[in-house]
Amino acid sequence: MKMTKTLLATTALTLAGGAVAAQEMADSMTLVSWGGAYQNSQQQAYVVPYLEMNPDVSVTWDESSNEAVAQLRAMNEAGNITWDLVDVVASDAIRLCDEGLAMEVDHDEILAPGETESGEEVDPTDDFGDLIVSDCYIPQIVYSTTFGYRTDMVPDGAEPPNDICDVWDLETYPGQRALERRPINNMEWALLCDGVAKDEVYDVLATEEGQDQALAKLDEIKDEVIWWSAGADTPQLLADGEVFMGSTYNGRLYSVIEEQDQPVGMMWDAQVFDLDGWIIPEGLPEDRLNRVLDFVRFATDTQRLADQANYISYGPARDTSAPLVPEEMKQHMPTDPANSENTFLYNYEFWADYRDDIDAKFQSWLAQ
Amino acid sequence: MSTSDVVITETRTMPYGFTCGVVAAAGAFFGLFVGTAQGSGFAGIALGAALTAALAYLAMAYLGTAQERSFKWGVIALFAVAGLLIGGLPGLIVGGLFGWFIGWFIYWVGRCRYRMTLPPYLTGGQVLWHYSFRVLCGAIFVFLITPILVVMPLSFNAENFFTFTPEMLAFDPEGYSLRHYRNFFDSSEWQQALRNSLIIAPIATLLAVTFGTLAAIGLSQPHVPGRQVIMAILISPMIVPLIISAAGMYFFYSRIGLQGTYLGVILAHAALGIPFVIITVTATLVGFDRSLTRASANLGANPVTTFFKVQMPLILPGVISGGLFAFITSFDEVVIVLFVGSAQQQTLPWQMFTGLREQISPTILAVATILVGISIALLTTVELLRRRSEKIRGMSPG
Numbered sequence: 001m002k003m004t005k006t007l008l009a010t011t012a013l014t015l016a017g018g019a020v021a022a023q024e025m026a027d028s029m030t031l032v033s034w035g036g037a038y039q040n041s042q043q044q045a046y047v048v049p050y051l052e053m054n055p056d057v058s059v060t061w062d063e064s065s066n067e068a069v070a071q072l073r074a075m076n077e078a079g080n081i082t083w084d085l086v087d088v089v090a091s092d093a094i095r096l097c098d099e100g101l102a103m104e105v106d107h108d109e110i111l112a113p114g115e116t117e118s119g120e121e122v123d124p125t126d127d128f129g130d131l132i133v134s135d136c137y138i139p140q141i142v143y144s145t146t147f148g149y150r151t152d153m154v155p156d157g158a159e160p161p162n163d164i165c166d167v168w169d170l171e172t173y174p175g176q177r178a179l180e181r182r183p184i185n186n187m188e189w190a191l192l193c194d195g196v197a198k199d200e201v202y203d204v205l206a207t208e209e210g211q212d213q214a215l216a217k218l219d220e221i222k223d224e225v226i227w228w229s230a231g232a233d234t235p236q237l238l239a240d241g242e243v244f245m246g247s248t249y250n251g252r253l254y255s256v257i258e259e260q261d262q263p264v265g266m267m268w269d270a271q272v273f274d275l276d277g278w279i280i281p282e283g284l285p286e287d288r289l290n291r292v293l294d295f296v297r298f299a300t301d302t303q304r305l306a307d308q309a310n311y312i313s314y315g316p317a318r319d320t321s322a323p324l325v326p327e328e329m330k331q332h333m334p335t336d337p338a339n340s341e342n343t344f345l346y347n348y349e350f351w352a353d354y355r356d357d358i359d360a361k362f363q364s365w366l367a368q
Numbered sequence: 369m370s371t372s373d374v375v376i377t378e379t380r381t382m383p384y385g386f387t388c389g390v391v392a393a394a395g396a397f398f399g400l401f402v403g404t405a406q407g408s409g410f411a412g413i414a415l416g417a418a419l420t421a422a423l424a425y426l427a428m429a430y431l432g433t434a435q436e437r438s439f440k441w442g443v444i445a446l447f448a449v450a451g452l453l454i455g456g457l458p459g460l461i462v463g464g465l466f467g468w469f470i471g472w473f474i475y476w477v478g479r480c481r482y483r484m485t486l487p488p489y490l491t492g493g494q495v496l497w498h499y500s501f502r503v504l505c506g507a508i509f510v511f512l513i514t515p516i517l518v519v520m521p522l523s524f525n526a527e528n529f530f531t532f533t534p535e536m537l538a539f540d541p542e543g544y545s546l547r548h549y550r551n552f553f554d555s556s557e558w559q560q561a562l563r564n565s566l567i568i569a570p571i572a573t574l575l576a577v578t579f580g581t582l583a584a585i586g587l588s589q590p591h592v593p594g595r596q597v598i599m600a601i602l603i604s605p606m607i608v609p610l611i612i613s614a615a616g617m618y619f620f621y622s623r624i625g626l627q628g629t630y631l632g633v634i635l636a637h638a639a640l641g642i643p644f645v646i647i648t649v650t651a652t653l654v655g656f657d658r659s660l661t662r663a664s665a666n667l668g669a670n671p672v673t674t675f676f677k678v679q680m681p682l683i684l685p686g687v688i689s690g691g692l693f694a695f696i697t698s699f700d701e702v703v704i705v706l707f708v709g710s711a712q713q714q715t716l717p718w719q720m721f722t723g724l725r726e727q728i729s730p731t732i733l734a735v736a737t738i739l740v741g742i743s744i745a746l747l748t749t750v751e752l753l754r755r756r757s758e759k760i761r762g763m764s765p766g
Contacts, residue, residue, distance in 0.1 A: 030711050035726030061557070062711035063722040078622035082710045232728040239529040260528050 024287040028058045029295060032086040035063035036232065037255050038276075041311035042087070042140075046299035049307075053298075057291070068092060072101045072281060081281050084292045087140070090133045090275040091348050097136035102279040104135040110293055111138065112301040114320035127302075127318045131275055133348060138300055139277035139317035141308065144334035144343070145185050146271035148238055148253040149173075149245035152263045161245060164270035165193040168221055178234045178246025181227035183214075183362035184351055185247065185272050188344060190217035192270060202350045211358060215365045227366070238264050254313035254332050268339040272346045277317065309333070377483040387428055387478040388421040394473060395420025398466060406454065420470055428478045440471035457539050516740060523548055523733035530728055548734040558735070561719035567630065568705075568715060569698040572637035576694040579638070580645025581687055585679070587646075588653045599646070606643040613640075614707040621708055628710030636708045637701060641694025648693070652686030685754055692750060696743070 403412010
């Protein structure tokens with residue numbers, strides 16, 4: 001660890017000083033991401049410009065972020081790390097960091113300083129702020145899990161749904177719902193609609209009775225729910241008109257509405273924020289580590305994070321990137337003031353502690 | 369019923385009650401679908417049964433065989449117009465097809481034509497079983513083939529979803545496009561995956577065929593010690609669950625530096641293919657006359673010449689079909705390659721697998737359609753080659 005720290009320090013120093021010493025850098029990288037529109041936005045905003053500057057480098061994508069934790073464990077066991085940079089959600093980053101599978105980084109050293117519109121420099125730790133949820137985590141974007149609904153299936157005379165509890169209102173809004181096949185988010189939404197105050201949700205959910213209360217609330221709509229497991233499921237179900245409304249990541253809904261031109265509307269109420277970002281696997285050989293650090297420094301600077309918003313409606317993780325986001329994209333961002341009137345803060349620590357128990361309970365409830 | 373069929377049993381007019389009953393049952397069956405689509409299944413059953421029974425009575429009691437042709441056209445026109453009114457252009461086609469079927473069915477049942485090709489002494493039960501057996505086989509066939517057939521039109525979808533759009537159902541050219549095929553040929557990821565598959569599968573097949581054939585010939589010698597055990601070990605990749613082999617190979621290949629290399633994936637796929645070759649070649653060797661090799665040796669040929677000139681041509685069908693299985697195993701394989709390969713060795717099935725999970729894009733359907741086409745072409749070619757070689761060598765009279 002000490003060795004890596006020293007190495008990091010020297011890397012940062014040489015880069016910061018602009019005096020690039022003779023450094024071994026690997027000429028290929030394997031980046032791991034989620035595929036689809038999101039990976040494409042990373043390709044366009046980070047990789048294409050990076051390859052223009054470094055034409056002899058080749059980049060390969062592996063669409064395996066979904067099972068990143070398991071794969072990194074296996075790679076570690078086999079002593080054969082084939083990935084160079086891995087895109088994961090915050091909770092996975094925390095787990096990987098705890099298990100020593102991800103490399104701890106000093107954000108101020110390895111990342112470029114933020115640049116405000118007036119040209120001032122901001123320390124990366126201040127620029128990313130609270131979003132650095134783990135010492136291993138280099139956040140890229142803020143996304144949210146929220147609902148989309150078929151605008152043409154809203155009953156005559158009814159308002160379009162604009163309240164999370166409309167998901168439970170089968171009388172006003174008949175039709176099937178798509179919910180994710182896991183307790184996270186669903187349990188919180190259920191409690192919110194069962195009269196639990198927002199700041200008490202996790203206290204209630206920590207008790208047996210609270211969990212039963214959430215499941216009882218979900219029971220009310222269970223017969224009308226199609227359970228999804230991949231982010232692409234809900235867009236497909238909405239496009240088919242198979243469901244009236246369904247939860248998914250806001251970028252997927254953006255693509256359904258703006259790019260595929262489907263009659264779908266967004267319901268932002270009680271959207272749940274989450275993060276996506278990079279981790280560097282522990283134990284990379286020196287030449288590959290140097291290449292990755294060089295890439296990460298470039299790919300997470302103020303301009304690059306703002307550029308990504310040209311391709312997908314996820315909010316950049318740096319404060320300094322926000323003003324650079326294109327005007328027409330701002331209205332689709334989960335962080336836009338009009339959209340974030342009522343948001344729900346996802347509690348990583350709660351789920352890290354309770355996930356296994358509640359997962360088991362949820363799955364057995366599903367099977368009933 | 370084509371006229372060339374041999375008539376074994378004379379036709380006759382069946383009792384009207386029987387004809388009308390059977391035809392009404394068929395009408396009710398189809399009426400159920402139309403009725404359900406229109407909102408009431410029961411009304412559909414009743415209407416379908418009544419309408420077709422009335423048509424059957426009309427045909428049998430008044431028109432007879434003399435006006436069969438005009439009756440059938442009339443029925444087709446009737447249902448086509450009804451379909452057009454209910455469902456537009458697609459309804460017209462479906463209605464026409466149904467009209468054609470029911471017109472034929474009325475005369476087939478009513479004139480007892482279903483017994484024409486059967487011996488006259490069969491009982492009613494035997495005749496019923498004769499046709500239910502065929503219907504059952506057809507139903508199983510439909511069950512197996514429908515998912516593949518549904519994929520094909522969907523791959524020409526103009527939308528980015530797995531959905532039959534209203535434009536598609538109305539046969540509007542606007543609803544169809546080749547964009548997903550274009551996407552397949554334009555996307556560097558798909559092209560890389562295609563290239564990887566086309567590198568890995570043939571080499572793995574070649575290795576599997578070579579080693580598998582040699583193993584099968586060796587193991588067919590009676591004097592090899594521990595034949596059964598060796599055979600069991602060689603066949604084991606087929607029996608052990610794939611995920612176990614994959615995990616084992618992953619850790620083993622990682623140690624020796626083969627994980628994430630083309631060689632590693634090729635060797636792993638060859639190991640999967642070898643059992644298929646061994647089994648098919650062993651099966652053909654059972655019918656192989658050993659005195660031929662002795663005769664060849666007697667004439668002065670060494671074992672290698674004997675193998676290529678005498679043994680190989682005779683077991684070739686087994687070798688080819690084993691090789692075909694080995695090729696398809698490698699070409700379709702996703703579990704092993706996910707473990708043993710790394711992102712550089714992404715094959716088509718890998719790309720399809722991740723594509724399905726992360727983004728449901730019809731490009732996958734376009735690729736699936738192309739692959740089905742390739743498979744059909746491959747199997748047809750091999751079958752034609754096999755027949756040709758059999759004909760040349762006079763092994764079959766065809």
